[in-house]
Amino acid sequence: MRTSTTEPLHKAIRYALRLHSAVERGERLSLAKEQTVLTGLALEVPDGGADDHFRGARYALVCWLDELFICRSQWSDAWNERKLESALYGGNDRAWEFWRQAQRAAAQTTDDALSAYYLCVALGFRGRLRNDPPALEEWFEQTRARVTRSAGLAATPAARRRRRSSPPRLRGEARLRRFVAVATVATILLAPFATYAVMQRIFA
Numbered sequence: 001m002r003t004s005t006t007e008p009l010h011k012a013i014r015y016a017l018r019l020h021s022a023v024e025r026g027e028r029l030s031l032a033k034e035q036t037v038l039t040g041l042a043l044e045v046p047d048g049g050a051d052d053h054f055r056g057a058r059y060a061l062v063c064w065l066d067e068l069f070i071c072r073s074q075w076s077d078a079w080n081e082r083k084l085e086s087a088l089y090g091g092n093d094r095a096w097e098f099w100r101q102a103q104r105a106a107a108q109t110t111d112d113a114l115s116a117y118y119l120c121v122a123l124g125f126r127g128r129l130r131n132d133p134p135a136l137e138e139w140f141e142q143t144r145a146r147v148t149r150s151a152g153l154a155a156t157p158a159a160r161r162r163r164r165s166s167p168p169r170l171r172g173e174a175r176l177r178r179f180v181a182v183a184t185v186a187t188i189l190l191a192p193f194a195t196y197a198v199m200q201r202i203f204a
Contacts, residue, residue, distance in 0.1 A: 003058050005112045008044035010059055013123065015041060016068065023073050029077050038065060039084060054104045057116030063094040063127070064120035095127040111150040118143045
């Protein structure tokens with residue numbers, strides 16, 4: 001995923017998870033105010049661009065937010081009356097439309113949007129696949145393989161040849177920068193796999 005997608009997406013997710021924890025602790029917060037903040041954060045995430053039928057990474061985030069607060073929070077009833085999907089897209093179709101949009105994301109020339117759908121599923125979005133665990137598992141595994149491969153984490157023949165050539169070992173600060181870069185990519189793409197397993201046990 002490019003920085004233009006990852007940074008606003010992760011920013012919105014971090015805010016939502018902190019908010020969800022606060023709500024579940026019983027903190028007195030304004031739903032309207034928090035939805036305004038989340039809407040602003042969502043609008044920073046790329047949409048489908050010029051394609052009128054594709055809603056991009058933004059729609060994945062919006063669907064995840066609605067499901068998180070409607071299905072698994074004390075704000076359930078109030079949020080259900082003020083869905084972000086309805087406000088931003090004029091509908092209430094996330095259970096099906098999320099998966100249709102995920103298919104469209106898979107057909108794009110880059111995997112930026114698809115990675116967003118993958119991350120939202122890892123964080124608990126289910127939609128119509130809530131009652132179809134085999135289909136959910138199949139989609140997740142196939143998508144994980146693809147987004148991991150596209151990020152360069154899967155070894156290619158060229159990469160294997162480079163490893164066999166035994167380049168000089170990195171020293172000092174250069175080695176540290178290389179380690180941090182690899183760790184960051186691995187965290188973004190592989191952490192959702194562990195998260196997905198946890199979510200399966202919690203929300204099954």
